[in-house]
Amino acid sequence: MQTKLQELTEKIYSEGVEKAQKEAEAILKAANEKARAIEEAAQTKASAIVAEAEGKADTLKQHVDSELKMTVSQSVAALKQNLAEAITMKAIQPAAKQLFSDVAFLQSIVEKVVKGWASTQTMDLKVTLSENDRKEMEAFFKNQLAAEMNKGLELSFSDGVKSGFKIGPADGSYMISFTDQDFTNFFKAYLRPKTSELLFGENK
Template identity: 40%
Template sequence: MENKLQELTRKIYNEGVEKAEQEAAVILDNARKEAAALTAKARTEAEEIVKQARANADEMLRNAQSEVRMSSKQAISAIRQQIAGLITAKVVESPVKDVISDKSFIGDIIRKALEHFNQDAALILPAADQQSLEKYFGTRLNQVLSGGVEVKFDDRIKGGFKIGPKDNSYLISFTDEDFQAFFRSFMRPRTINLLFGGE
């Protein structure tokens, strides 16, 4: 009986070990499959992340190159404008100053401008030129003043003059800055064309 009990115990033990080994094999197989699935999923996600990172890097590179091209074009354009501006200023400033300092030329323009205002005008002249203009106009200035034209002198005007109705509703400016701005706007396209071939 003892032998049968030992044999039965051994049989139960062996069946238990065999069953445990089978269950362990199933668990181990499932674990391997799950690990393989997780590894495959991780690889796929890693590949997607790398792919997205490369796409982002490529886009950033394209944007940076585009920005550099645009910035360089703007810088070249700005340099060209500055060069043209400097040359135009040299070409325009001296002749305009010569013309504006010619009292007879300015006097003729003032007389013609006053004819169109029918003596209902305000004339603003440069304060620095007050004595020379009074000397140039002489008695004519007194005639202009007695004719009802209001004459003022302004420190802000360096050359030329401004004229308008006495009610100050508007002023027409003939200052040296105005003439220079006019001639610069006229000369700048020609200067750019001459220097850079019309680009």
């Protein structure tokens, strides 16, 4: 009797141990599978983060490259334009200043403009010259444009006019400027593209 009891006890113990081992193995297996799943998810997420970061880095690099190319292109264009303008101005400006400092030239162009105006407009006209040219131009107007002055042509002088002259209706509603700077700007608009073409082989 005692032997059977012992055998039963050993059997129950053995079955309990075996069951506990199986449960432990199942728990361990589940834990390992869960850990593996967590690790795989973490690796997937990490890969996605790295891919996103690389994508953003590529986009940023492309943007920086584009901005850099545009900046360099604009800088080169500005440099070419400034160089062409400097060379053009060096060619035009001294000649224009010299031309408008020539009293005979100034008298000739004033006479042509006044008489041309008189042929199409009323003589209610005002000519403003540089104060520096007062002596020569007053004598010229009295001698060469006396008839026009008798018809209403008005002559004035101003320190604000550095060279050349300004002309317009006596009421001052508008004035047309003929100065060395006006002619410089006029010729610059035509010569700068040609200068660019000669310097850089391009028409700008």
